[in-house]
Amino acid sequence: MSMSSEEETDISESExxxxxxxxxxxxxxxxxxEKISGKVYRCPFCPGKKQQAYxxxxxxQHSWGVSTASSRKVNDKGKHLGLSRYLNNDLLRKDSIPMSDEMKTELQPTHHGNDVDEKYAFPWMGIVAxxxxxxxxxxxVGKSGSGLRDELTSKGFNPQRVHPLWNYKGHSGKAVVEFENNWNGxxxxxxxxxxxxxxxxxxxxxxxxxxxGDKLYGWVAKADDYNSSGIIGDYLRKTVDLKSISEVESEEKHKTNSLVSxxxxxxxxxxxxxxxxxxxxxxxxxxxKNVMRQRDEMVQQYNEDLQRMAKNAHxxxxxxxxxxxxxKSYFEARRKELELREKELVEREALNDNQRQELxxxxQMNEKAAMEQKKLDESVxxxxxxxxxxxxxxxxxxxELQKKLDLKQALELEIERLxxxxxxxxxxxDGQDVKKKLGEIEESLKEKKEELEALEALNQTLVVKQQMASVELNDARKELIDGMKENTSRALISVKRMGELEDLRNNKLGREATLSEGITYLLQQLKASKAKKR
Incomplete structure (x- = not known):
């Protein structure tokens, strides 16, 4: 499908x-x-025309002619104007289209007479009036610079930019065309x-x-334009310099020499x-080479060392x-020896078990005897x-008895005095007072005698108790000494604890046991324990 077959709407001249x-x-x-073969082209917007090869x-020329034709539609003119820009700006550079001899002749700068010294605006400028x-x-108001640039480009002049000149009234009807800053320009x-x-x-x-009329006029800007007093001269003096071709060539030569240098x-x-x-x-x-030689020597030395190490390892x-x-032989002999010793140890172990139990x-018996001995020591x-x-x-x-005796003696003295x-x-x-005093003395004497009799009875009782306690204490000491002599060896005994000894009673008499009775009871228990052991 060609590009011209797309749906389009009509556009205005301004668009x-x-x-x-x-x-x-x-x-x-x-x-x-748009290319058919190597040097043959076609117009992508005119598929129905007889001529398809250009x-x-x-x-x-075809694209530029259609874009400027007043009889063509605005859409066609816009398309062909875009094609003209594309051919001159892109396709000419990409495909490197060769110039004809006629074009080359036209593009060569000519130097006749004093043209070499003639001053031009540099960079190269053209003027359109x-x-x-x-x-x-x-x-x-007037046409934009881009439109004029495209028109000049379509004719093969390839300007860089077009600058319309404006003054206080608006568009002056003049423009400056800027070309490339080289010999092609x-x-x-x-x-x-x-x-x-x-x-x-x-x-x-x-x-x-x-x-x-409505014709366009154009020329290359030179010294007279540069030095003019109008709007063109003002613009050129602000933007460019005046140089002759020889000066440009000299500068180019100088640049070339500098570049060559x-x-x-x-x-x-x-x-x-x-x-x-x-x-x-x-x-x-x-x-x-030295490194390779050293490497070879190192490799050789390494191989020799490796062989020597392998031999040593073997x-x-x-x-x-x-x-x-x-x-292996030694440990086998040791194993047999240990097996024999193991048997002996097993046999000894059976014997040692019996001895261990007896010990x-x-x-245990010694520990119990020690505990009983400790308890006996505590009881003693x-x-x-x-x-x-x-x-x-x-x-x-x-x-107390001595005090009673002293009191008795005092009473006896008082009785004798009375x-x-x-x-x-x-x-x-026989007076009345004498009788009365005598009665008092007799009464006091009677009381003192009664007190004396009571003291004598108490004294007699204390003497008896002292004798009995002394006898009892001596007997207890004797029995304790005898009992300790008979029980010098450690044996199993059973006695009352210290706290229980104080509460020992004589059940037959219904009272607390005396010291002698307690010792006797303790010795009896000790003898009974020895008898049980036997």
């Missing part, structure tokens, strides 16, 4: 530029569809000027008195660097095998403490 740019972008994206230059303008909204500028001159639309024609210096530096690199390469090569392995066999039993200490307390009690009773007083009173007569 044609934007429309052309749109198709220009589409053609760039679909590069190559040369490149014919296709350029008598551009169509109209009065609108209080000022002059100069050739395009000369071609641009010759094209206008061939149509009698050059600078000389523009300055002539006749009516200019720089390149020569660079080449010389590269040559020296190359020589240094070659020298380093030679040194590196020698070093590599010898050590054989030695280890021999030692292992020797150790354990004896140990308790009995000794009781004996001490009994002695203290006996001493206190002796002191008896003497009574005898004296009897000899005094």
């Amino acid at each position: 044609m530029e934007e429309y052309a740019d749109t198709w220009y972008q589409k053609l760039k994206e679909s590069y190559g569809k 040369s490149f230059h014919d296709l350029v 008598n551009l169509p303008i109209e009065w609108k909204d209080g000022r002059y 100069f050739a395009n500028a000369i071609k641009f000027q010759k094209n206008f001159e061939s149509q009698h639309q050059g600078k000389r024609d523009y300055l002539s008195p006749p009516d200019k 720089n390149l020569s210096n660079t080449i010389e530096a590269k040559r020296r660097s190359l020589m240094e690199i070659e020298s380093k390469c030679n040194e590196t090569s020698m070093s590599i 010898d050590q392995l054989e030695k280890m095998f021999k030692e292992q066999e020797k150790s 354990h039993l004896l140990k 200490l308790v009995l000794a403490e009781e004996q001490k307390k009994a002695k203290e009690t006996l001493r206190q009773k002796n002191m 008896t003497g007083a009574m005898q004296v009173t009897k000899h005094m007569g």
Whole structure:
């Protein structure tokens, strides 16, 4: 399907530029569809025409002719304007279209007479005058610079930019065309000027008195334009310089010489660097050879060491095998010896078990005997403490008895005194006072005698108790000593604990047991324990 078959809507003249740019972008994206073969092209927007094969230059003329034709639709004009831009801006560079001899001749700068010294605006500039303008909204307006640039491009002049010149009234109807800053740009500028001159639309024609009509006039900017007092001169003086072709050539030659000199210096530096690199390469090569030789020597030494280590390892392995066999024989003999010893130990172990049980039993008996002996020692200490307390009690009773004896003697003396007083009173007569006093003395004497009799009875009782306690204490000491002598060996005994000994009672008499009775009871228990053991 061709590009012209797409659905479209009619556009206005003011939208044609934007429309052309749109198709220009589409053609760039679909590069190559307009080419039929090596040098044969077709128009992608005219598929129904008889002529489908164009040369490149014919296709350029076709696209430009359609885009400027007043009889064609605005859509077709916009498409072909986009095609014209694409052919001149992109396809010409990508496909490297060769120029014809006629084009080459036109593009070569010519130097006749004093042209070499003639001053041009540099970078190369062209001037277009008598551009169509109209009065609108209080000022002059005209065609944009991009439209004029595309028109000039379609004719093969390849301008870089077009700058419309404006003044206080608006568009001046003039524009400055900027070409490339090289000899190709100069050739395009000369071609641009010759094209206008061939149509009698050059600078000389523009300055002539006749009516200019709606024709465009163009020429290359030179010294007279640069030095002019109008809007063109003002713009050129601000943006460019004046240079002759010889000056440009001289500058180009100087730049070329500088470039050649720089390149020569660079080449010389590269040559020296190359020589240094070659020298380093030679040194590196020698070093590599030495390293390789050393590596070979190291490999040889390594192989020799490896063989020697392998031989040593083999010898050590054989030695280890021999030692292992020797150790195996030794351990086998030891195993048999240990088996015999194991049997002996098993037999001894059975015997030792019986002995161990007997020792354990004896140990238990000794522990029990030690515990019983400890308890007996504690009981003896308790009995000794009781004996001490009994002695203290006996001493206190002796002191009390002594006090009673002293009191008895005092009463006896008082009785003797009262008896003497009574005898004296009897000899005094039979008076009433004497009788009364005598009665008092007799009464007091009677009381003292009764007290004396009571003291004698108490004293007699205390003496008897002291004698009995002394006898009992001596008997208890004797029995305790005898009992300790009979029980010097450790034996199993059963006695009351210390706390229970104090509560020992004589059940037959219904009272607490005396010290002697407690010792006797303890010795009886000890003898009974010995009898049970036997």
